[in-house]
Amino acid sequence: MNINDIAKQTGEWLKDEGPNADIVISSRVRIARNVKDYPFYHWAGKKEKAEVFSIVKEAINTSKYMKNSMFIKITDLDEVDRLFLVERHLMSREHAVTDEAKALAVDDREIISIMVNEEDHIRAHAIQSGFNLVDTWRIVDTLDDELSTKIEYWYSERWGYLTACPTNIGTGVRGSVLMHLPALVITNQIARVLQAITKLGIAARGLYGEGSEASGNFFQISNQVTLGRSEEDIIDNIEKLINQVIRRERSAREYLLTNNKASISDRIWRAYGTLKSARIITSDETIRLLSLIRLGVDIGIITDINRKTLNELFIFTQPAHLQKIEGKKLSSTDRDMKRADLIREKLKVA
Amino acid sequence: MNINDIAKQTGEWLKDEGPNADIVISSRVRIARNVKDYPFYHWAGKKEKAEVFSIVKEAINTSKYMKNSMFIKITDLDEVDRLFLVERHLMSREHAVTDEAKALAVDDREIISIMVNEEDHIRAHAIQSGFNLVDTWRIVDTLDDELSTKIEYWYSERWGYLTACPTNIGTGVRGSVLMHLPALVITNQIARVLQAITKLGIAARGLYGEGSEASGNFFQISNQVTLGRSEEDIIDNIEKLINQVIRRERSAREYLLTNNKASISDRIWRAYGTLKSARIITSDETIRLLSLIRLGVDIGIITDINRKTLNELFIFTQPAHLQKIEGKKLSSTDRDMKRADLIREKLKVA
Numbered sequence: 298m299n300i301n302d303i304a305k306q307t308g309e310w311l312k313d314e315g316p317n318a319d320i321v322i323s324s325r326v327r328i329a330r331n332v333k334d335y336p337f338y339h340w341a342g343k344k345e346k347a348e349v350f351s352i353v354k355e356a357i358n359t360s361k362y363m364k365n366s367m368f369i370k371i372t373d374l375d376e377v378d379r380l381f382l383v384e385r386h387l388m389s390r391e392h393a394v395t396d397e398a399k400a401l402a403v404d405d406r407e408i409i410s411i412m413v414n415e416e417d418h419i420r421a422h423a424i425q426s427g428f429n430l431v432d433t434w435r436i437v438d439t440l441d442d443e444l445s446t447k448i449e450y451w452y453s454e455r456w457g458y459l460t461a462c463p464t465n466i467g468t469g470v471r472g473s474v475l476m477h478l479p480a481l482v483i484t485n486q487i488a489r490v491l492q493a494i495t496k497l498g499i500a501a502r503g504l505y506g507e508g509s510e511a512s513g514n515f516f517q518i519s520n521q522v523t524l525g526r527s528e529e530d531i532i533d534n535i536e537k538l539i540n541q542v543i544r545r546e547r548s549a550r551e552y553l554l555t556n557n558k559a560s561i562s563d564r565i566w567r568a569y570g571t572l573k574s575a576r577i578i579t580s581d582e583t584i585r586l587l588s589l590i591r592l593g594v595d596i597g598i599i600t601d602i603n604r605k606t607l608n609e610l611f612i613f614t615q616p617a618h619l620q621k622i623e624g625k626k627l628s629s630t631d632r633d634m635k636r637a638d639l640i641r642e643k644l645k646v647a
Numbered sequence: 648m649n650i651n652d653i654a655k656q657t658g659e660w661l662k663d664e665g666p667n668a669d670i671v672i673s674s675r676v677r678i679a680r681n682v683k684d685y686p687f688y689h690w691a692g693k694k695e696k697a698e699v700f701s702i703v704k705e706a707i708n709t710s711k712y713m714k715n716s717m718f719i720k721i722t723d724l725d726e727v728d729r730l731f732l733v734e735r736h737l738m739s740r741e742h743a744v745t746d747e748a749k750a751l752a753v754d755d756r757e758i759i760s761i762m763v764n765e766e767d768h769i770r771a772h773a774i775q776s777g778f779n780l781v782d783t784w785r786i787v788d789t790l791d792d793e794l795s796t797k798i799e800y801w802y803s804e805r806w807g808y809l810t811a812c813p814t815n816i817g818t819g820v821r822g823s824v825l826m827h828l829p830a831l832v833i834t835n836q837i838a839r840v841l842q843a844i845t846k847l848g849i850a851a852r853g854l855y856g857e858g859s860e861a862s863g864n865f866f867q868i869s870n871q872v873t874l875g876r877s878e879e880d881i882i883d884n885i886e887k888l889i890n891q892v893i894r895r896e897r898s899a900r901e902y903l904l905t906n907n908k909a910s911i912s913d914r915i916w917r918a919y920g921t922l923k924s925a926r927i928i929t930s931d932e933t934i935r936l937l938s939l940i941r942l943g944v945d946i947g948i949i950t951d952i953n954r955k956t957l958n959e960l961f962i963f964t965q966p967a968h969l970q971k972i973e974g975k976k977l978s979s980t981d982r983d984m985k986r987a988d989l990i991r992e993k994l995k996v997a
């Protein structure tokens with residue numbers, strides 16, 4: 298498999314399957330691990346980074362999960378490809394910085410991605426469609442077992458797994474979900490809800506992780522604490538909190554349907570009309586409109602489109618995705634026109 | 648014919664026929680006349696107003712033009728009907744004030760309307776689709792001849808026809824056209840163009856005459872001076888100036904198509920998408936969107952709708968028209984919903 302194969306497929310996590318897939322787009326679990334006797338990436342020299350690279354690469358090669366995977370050096374990717382992988386949630390923005398020692402491994406279904414020599418030597422993620430953290434954790438856990446037969450990790454009896462950043466010490470586990478919370482935003486409850494969960498050790502971020510803003514009512518919600526608890530406890534804790542957020546979003550949707558049906562229908566239909574008609578559209582506006590249309594599908598106002606198509610539009614209309622589809626670098630203006638064309642094509646309007 | 652028959656038809660002036668009908672929606676000519684030996688309306692007593700009413704009514708009854716006309720007292724109309732006739736451009740807002748002596752006569756094709764006891768005893772209008780001031784003047788002139796066989800007008804050898812307001816003294820003739828000038832607005836030339844013609848004794852007003860604002864790029868343009876020239880001269884002068892405005896608008900449209908096609912197409916298609924999708928829409932927004940769509944039809948960007956349908960939407964979506972169609976008084980919120988429904992029905996979208 299190579300990066301162009303990925304550009305042609307939708308990715309497991311966008312399939313709109315699994316529990317509560319209307320509100321939770323995807324569930325992700327990641328672990329942070331480091332190879333024993335080597336300094337953390339930011340302290341390591343060129344030779345040490347290269348050795349870590351080889352050790353991790355070999356371990357990945359023997360994993361059953363990663364049999365048909367892509368293993369690629371970041372320096373072998375051009376700017377568009379690197380941004381493409383970030384948009385696809387397969388690697389972090391930080392990992393896109395070119396360095397000989399950095400690599401990315403992705404399995405053929407885009408369930409597992411492993412960043413080599415990111416902040417930690419190994420950042421392994423599993424992602425699933427819908428609200429499925431326990432299953433997702435099991436995948437990462439099994440992968441972790443596989444890798445650990447080949448690699449000895451930095452580990453302390455007292456602290457657990459040692460990581461470059463103290464916030465990841467202990468289990469190194471972060472569970473996160475990508476949630477769509479339009480009704481909580483529209484009814485002005487979102488700040489209160491996010492504040493409440495933040496106090497319980499949960500962080501809410503925008504679409505592309507730390508430092509990014511929430512656009513189109515999409516939020517990344519994840520645990521902050523990785524220390525002093527078992528992996529299962531961490532996953533269980535975030536599951537419970539997310540379940541509460543899901544319930545809140547559902548009741549906000551019911552409230553809108555009961556008390557504001559006319560005005561919310563109007564907003565949703567206008568968004569749909571604009572998306573079907575625009576000839577020039579930014580990626581930001583696209584996400585905002587898709588968010589409203591998605592809400593429309595969820596609450597039964599729009600019936601002639603499904604969430605899978607919306608998920609596809611959501612991912613394929615992003616800047617690097619558009620450029621991958623066109624097979625060339627495009628100016629921002631050209632992208633805004635190609636994006637509008639692609640959307641009308643997918644929505645089968647003239 | 649009665650007012651409900653009018654509500655069911657479109658009106659001659661909205662037929663989208665005649666020269667330059669893409670830019671000039673309609674041409675109107677009106678004369679102001681007063682019955683000799685009676686004080687002007689605002690100075691007349693109840694008895695005098697009633698006598699004027701009878702004299703004018705009788706004269707209208709004998710006109711060939713007005714054979715199948717509606718003749719209605721303003722006091723016999725409810726609030727919605729009065730507003731309906733104003734929206735239909737059949738009478739002025741001022742004439743909608745209830746007074747026993749006020750009446751309106753309209754012929755069955757809505758070409759001629761005569762206000763009895765408006766500011767002047769007689770305000771007779773003819774209206775035609777497209778840019779057709781000379782023909783329209785001929786209709787009014789003939790009607791004037793007919794009426795003057797039955798009524799002796801206030802007339803002075805020195806001043807011409809005497810009118811309540813000095814600005815109408817002389818011929819009492821005002822020619823006006825309803826123009827659609829979106830390209831001049833979009834290219835920021837409109838202020839300069841209107842300023843130039845204003846200096847030449849031409850006034851530009853909004854959709855509903857004096858004091859009303861231009862909405863959706865529609866402008867009423869008419870002569871100010873009625874004195875010291877023949878009727879033919881007045882009509883000829885305004886014809887020439889309007890022709891210049893038409894040329895300016897045409898070249899602004901060409902400019903947009905040559906230099907801004909992508910962005911103007913985007914604006915036009917978005918307007919169309921919104922109009923086809925909205926579930927709640929004000930009359931103001933409707934006119935703004937219709938204006939852009941009309942431009943789209945004119946410059947060949949939109950091809951699946953014709954201007955006649957747009958003209959119909961333009962008139963039937965107005966508040967009193969909506970209430971006539973529904974057969975009852977509607978709240979503003981209800982109107983905004985009914986308007987959206989009517990539009991989608993006319994545009995044949997679900």
